[in-house]
Every structure is written in structure tokens, then in C-alpha cells.
Amino acid sequence: QVQLVESGGGLVQAGGSLRLSCAASGRTFSSYSMGWFRQAPGKEREFVAGITWTGVSTYYADSVKGRFTISRDNAKNTVDLQMNSLKPEDTAVYYCAADNAPVPSGSTDEYDYWGQGTQVTVSS
Numbered sequence: 001q002v003q004l005v006e007s008g009g010g011l012v013q014a015g016g017s018l019r020l021s022c023a024a025s026g027r028t029f030s031s032y033s034m035g036w037f038r039q040a041p042g043k044e045r046e047f048v049a050g051i052t053w054t055g056v057s058t059y060y061a062d063s064v065k066g067r068f069t070i071s072r073d074n075a076k077n078t079v080d081l082q083m084n085s086l087k088p089e090d091t092a093v094y095y096c097a098a099d100n101a102p103v104p105s106g107s108t109d110e111y112d113y114w115g116q117g118t119q120v121t122v123s124s
Contacts, residue, residue: 002026002098002113009094009118012086016122020081022096022115030074033104035111036081038092038120045095049081050104059104064090086122093117 008020033053039045049070050059072079097111
């Protein structure tokens with residue numbers, strides 16, 4: 001069992017930065033690959049970034065590549081998403097999720113646990 005709690009969302013101007021953090025409970029955190037997803041009003045939840053359980057490999061949606069960075073600290077049971085050069089179209093509720101697999105999936109169906117989400121709003 002893994003419980004996930006996101007933090008760090010807020011309101012920022014376009015071009016600014018935010019750092020999201022996801023704290024996980026459970027001793028098996030390092031056995032899960034992790035993903036960040038987002039969902040804007042009226043849209044489906046979409047993959048943003050993922051990281052393998054070792055933290056060696058990372059994956060990004062084309063829309064955020066070069067601007068967002070995912071990282072994890074297995075000793076602290078945390079996974080972070082550093083978001084730079086934010087755009088109004090990045091506005092969404094951001095969720096972290098745990099996938100009981102070595103490589104994170106881009107599909108929401110593959111994830112076993114989800115956080116409650118944190119709102120990110122980017123003003124123009």
C-alpha cells in the first residue's frame with residue numbers, strides 16, 4: 001500500500017517556476033516507478049513525466065520537455081517535479097501516481113496509487 005500526498009502548487013505568472021513535491025508513505029516506495037499527470041478543466045488526464053524506480057531514467061511529454069524535470073529521493077520517499085518557463089496552458093490539477101513496474105507507463109490505467117492532486121495556475 002502506498003499513499004501519496006502532493007504539495008507545492010499555486011499561482012504563478014507565465015515564465016515563472018514552481019516545484020511540486022509528492023510524499024509517499026510505505027516501505028516499498030523504491031519498488032514503484034512514479035509519474036506526474038495533469039488534468040485541465042474539460043480535458044482528460046494526461047501524462048507529464050515519469051521516472052523509473054531507480055531514478056536512472058526519466059520520461060517527458062513533448063509539451064514539457066526541456067522545461068520540466070522529474071526527480072526522486074528513495075531515502076526520503078519523495079518525487080519532485082521542477083517546472084520552469086511555465087505557460088498558461090500548463091494550468092491544471094497535477095497528480096503524482098505510483099506504478100508497480102520498473103518503467104513508468106504513460107497510461108493512467110497502469111498506475112496503482114494516486115495522490116489527491118495540487119492546483120497549478122499560470123496567469124498570462
